[in-house]
Amino acid sequence: MKQVIALKDVTGLKASGAKTFTAPADAIVTPSAKDFLRSIGVTIQFDGASTAGNGNGSSAPAAAAEPKWKPEHVKLFNSPEAQRIKEHIVSVSHRLWKREYVDGNGGNVSYRIGPNEVLCTPTLVSKGIMRVEDICMVDLAGNQIAGTAKRTSEIFLHLEAMKAQPKARACVHAHPPHATAFAITGAEVPRCMIPEMEVLVGTVAKAKYETPGTQAFAETVLPYCKDHNCILLQNHGVLTWNEDLEKAYWFMEIVDAYCRTVVIASHLGSAFTQIPSSKIGDLLKIKQGLGLPDERTGLKEADYCACEFRPGVVCSNANESSPSGPDLEAIVKIVTEEVVKALSK
Ligand SMILES: [Zn+2]
Structure with missing residues (x-):
């Protein structure tokens, strides 16, 4: 052992x-x-x-x-561009904390400033008190190449996304409670409920659980980076990415607000109303124009909103113990016939 x-x-x-x-x-x-x-x-x-x-x-x-940092790394790390990005990372960090998307020293923010250079938040610092001088720089293998604070061990998650998806220049990882609620249950984030979610995020993938900080954990997002800019991490949190750091942060807000709305709506006792599939095509065209990925590209219109969400229902894998559609109709028919028989005796 x-x-x-x-x-x-x-x-x-x-x-x-x-x-x-x-x-x-x-x-x-x-x-x-x-x-x-x-x-x-x-x-x-x-x-x-x-x-x-x-x-x-x-x-x-x-x-x-x-190590003694290499001069070319020090030059990049202290450049005006790096300073601007560091300030932006700090701004995003503060907003993540203020919105209660992170807790303790949780969550991380990163930006790929060069082909092999990534600015990122350090380990063991709350996002609520993050400072520009706390930001460090790593290469794509995770080696720290500049900065005094120590890089987060979860940077490997960001790096795998960046290597798999060149458009993922900015990555945000957090634990927003409403979206994370979906990450700790079998419930899938429903589709086709709110236009902004469809255009900017779309369908949400769920990566399987692995121990945080390990390479196995980092690689759990690999199957989803091509077609999703928002990935739920099972029993953990959320990863969002974009070429632009501000937008990667927006997606975190959008997915948590969406999940929050769904959770509130699920208490109202009425069925959910989806946007008609025929209208989703319009939204996907807008999305394509923005250069955002969507796994539904190329699907038939009828399949755009395939997930019919109800609390406790896993949309992607038919829940055999919760019959629906023709099965449910058959059961209702049998029960009705039995009731009519009993009443007519
Ligand atoms: Zn985390």
């Missing part, structure tokens, strides 16, 4: 003044342990290897001693 090296296993190294930490060759070092070792300038040595990323999802050097 592989040994797991967690934060508690390495905290004692700070007092020892050691510069290296030797771990078994197949050990798994948790992201928080890596971040801690890096913060105190300790390099991990794996038995039989030099320094390397090991397990737990990172292809980045596990915990290199504080």
Whole structure:
């Protein structure tokens, strides 16, 4: 069995003044342990290897001693463009916190400023008090290449989306309660209820659960990045992306407001009214004009709104214990006949 090296296993190294930490060759070092070792300038040595990323999802050097940043990275990191993006990341972070889309140090924001350079929020800082000087920069493998604060271990989620979808220059990850409610239940986010949702977000994918911070977690979004700009992360939260950071943030607001409206509407006791499929085509044309993806492109009009939402119903996989359509009609017919028979006795 592989040994797991967690934060508690390495905290004692700070007092020892050691510069290296030797771990078994197949050990798994948790992201928080890596971040801690890096913060105190300790390099991990794996038995039989030099320094390397090991397990737990990172292809980045596990915990290199504080590097001297390369001049080209420092130049980019301190450029006027980077300053503008950092200010925007801070603005988005503050709005995520004010709208209660993040809690504790949860959520992360990133922007791909160069072909291999990504500005991102750091670990262990609340989005409510994020400052421009907290923003750091990583390469596409997740190695930190500039900044004093330590990058979030969840950056790998953003990086996988960016590598799979070139238009995903900006990524926002948060835990907005209404959308996350759908991520912890079998209920699918319904379709065709509100035009703005259809045009800017559309259908919402749900990525399977994996342990946050791991490479397996980061890769859960890969099947959905091509056709969805908003992905629910099962039992976790939401990831949105766009070429423009402001729009990636908008999508977070839009999906949570939409889910909130659906939850409120589900308490009213009336059936949901969908926008007719024949009108959804108009909205999808607007969406296409905005350069936004939608998995329904190329589908027949009748399939645009295939999800008929009711609380507790999983639209994508017919819930066999909750018959509908012809099955339900057949059951109603049998029950009615039995009642009529009983009454006529
Ligand atoms: Zn999260």
